[in-house]
Amino acid sequence: MVKHHVKDLNLAPQGKKRIEWADNDMPVLRKIRERFEKDQPLAGMRMSACLHVTAETANLARTLKAGGADLVLVASNPLSTQDDVAASLVKDYDISVFAIRGEDHKTYYEHIRTAIEHNPQITMDDGADLVSTLHAEYPDKLKNVKGSMEETTTGIIRLRAMHRDGALKIPVFAVNDAETKYLFDNRYGTGQSTVDGIIRATDFLVAGKKVVVAGYGWCGKGFAMRMKGMGANVIVTEVHPIRALEAAMDGFWVMPMSEAAKIGDLFVTITGDIHVIRKEHFERMKDGAIVANSGHFNVEINIDDLEALAKEKHENVRNNVDEYVLQDGRRIFLLAQGRLINLAAAEGHPASVMDMSFATQALTTEYALKNDLPVAVHDVPAEIENWISLAKLETMGIQIDELTEEQKQYLSSWEMGT
Incomplete structure (x- = not known):
C-alpha cells in the first residue's frame, strides 16, 4: 500500500x-x-x-x-x-x-x-x-x-x-x-456551498434577516445573490469603489462595516484579506449575531479580538458553532472556528x-x-x-452558433463603418 x-x-x-x-x-x-x-x-x-x-x-x-x-x-x-x-x-x-x-x-x-x-x-x-x-x-x-x-x-x-x-x-x-x-466555481460554487454550510451549522432562517457580505468579488457576488433570492436584506461592505458601485446597482445596501455591524444578523467575510471583522465591529454587534468566513484562510475574522472581549466561551453549542459571551451579556456566535464555512460545515x-x-x-x-x-x-x-x-x-445538451466566414472577416477588419 x-x-x-x-x-x-x-x-x-x-x-x-x-x-x-x-x-x-x-x-x-x-x-x-x-x-x-x-x-x-x-x-x-x-x-x-x-x-x-x-x-x-x-x-x-x-x-x-x-x-x-x-x-x-x-x-x-x-x-x-x-x-x-x-x-x-x-x-x-x-x-x-x-x-x-x-x-x-x-x-x-x-x-x-x-x-x-x-x-x-x-x-x-x-x-x-x-x-x-x-x-x-x-x-x-x-x-x-x-x-x-x-x-x-x-x-x-x-x-x-x-x-x-x-x-x-x-x-x-x-x-x-x-x-x-472564477465565473462558475467562485460565483455559483462558493455562493451555494456557503449558504449550505451556514444553514447546516445554524438552521438559520434566511428570509427577513439582515445579511452582511464583506467583499463583492466573484465569491461575494455569488453568495449575495443567493441570500437575496432566499429573502434576506443583503448589505455589502467593500473597499473597492467599482465593486461598491456594482453592488449598489445590483440592488444591495452598501455601507462601511462599522455601520453594518450595528444592524446585521449574519456576517460573512469573503475577501481574501486580514481582520475584516475586528474589535470595533464586535463591540457594535447586537445580541445573537452570527459570524462566519468563506475566505480561504481563518484570518478574515480577528478571533483574538473576540476572545479578548468575551467573558465566557462555550464551544460547540451546536456542531461547528462556538458561543462568545461579551462583558455586557451579548452573545456572538462564531462558525467553524473562522475557517471556510462551506467546507468545514458542509461538503464544499x-x-x-x-x-x-x-x-x-x-x-x-x-x-x-x-x-x-x-x-x-x-x-x-x-x-x-x-x-x-x-x-x-x-x-449539458446545449449547442451554440458559430461565426460565418463573413462575420470572422468583419471582426478582423477595420474598413467597414456605418
Whole structure:
C-alpha cells in the first residue's frame, strides 16, 4: 500500500461511494481522464498537490494518476478533509494521501513537507501554502519544478506578491483567474456551498434577516445573490469603489462595516484579506449575531479580538458553532472556528461546478509539462478554456452558433463603418 497518513482506512467504502457519486456529475473531467489513460501525458512525473481533500478533488487525483503521474495529495485546510474520501484514495485508488480532518498546525505543515520531500516536478496549490513553504524551506528543490497550478484567489494574491518582490522562482498558472474557474466555481460554487454550510451549522432562517457580505468579488457576488433570492436584506461592505458601485446597482445596501455591524444578523467575510471583522465591529454587534468566513484562510475574522472581549466561551453549542459571551451579556456566535464555512460545515462546491475547475487544472498541468515557461504568474491559455467550455456545453445538451466566414472577416477588419 502507498505511504499515507489518514484517519481510518476502514472508512474507505463510504468514501468510494462519495467519489463515484461526484464522478457522475463531472463528465468533462471524466473525458480528460479517458484520454490521459490512453496518452499518458504525465508519465513518470512526480506531482504534489495541496488541495481540499474532497470527493471532487479525488476525481482530479484519479485523472492525474491515469495520466501517469506519481502523486502525493495533502490538505490545504485543516478542516476541509473528508476522511472517508482520503481513506478511499489510499485503499481503492492507490494514491498517497496525507490529510486528516481537524489536524493541528504542526501536522498540517508536516504533511506539506512530506509533499515537498516527494521532489515534485509539478505542484498544485489551493492557497499557496505548499509553494510558499517550498520557497522558504526547500530552495534546493525549486530547480526541479516545471510549473505550479494555483486554485484560489488568496493563493494568487500571495504568488503575485512573491513575483513582485522577486521571490518567486518557478512558473505558476493562475488557474483561479481562468474564466472557466472564477465565473462558475467562485460565483455559483462558493455562493451555494456557503449558504449550505451556514444553514447546516445554524438552521438559520434566511428570509427577513439582515445579511452582511464583506467583499463583492466573484465569491461575494455569488453568495449575495443567493441570500437575496432566499429573502434576506443583503448589505455589502467593500473597499473597492467599482465593486461598491456594482453592488449598489445590483440592488444591495452598501455601507462601511462599522455601520453594518450595528444592524446585521449574519456576517460573512469573503475577501481574501486580514481582520475584516475586528474589535470595533464586535463591540457594535447586537445580541445573537452570527459570524462566519468563506475566505480561504481563518484570518478574515480577528478571533483574538473576540476572545479578548468575551467573558465566557462555550464551544460547540451546536456542531461547528462556538458561543462568545461579551462583558455586557451579548452573545456572538462564531462558525467553524473562522475557517471556510462551506467546507468545514458542509461538503464544499457541488461536483458539477468543480468539473470545470478541475478540468482546467488537469489540462493546464499537461500544458505546463509540454512547454518551457519563464518564471512568472501565467494565465491559463485561451484554447484550454474554450475546449472546456464547449465540452461542458455538450454534456449539458446545449449547442451554440458559430461565426460565418463573413462575420470572422468583419471582426478582423477595420474598413467597414456605418
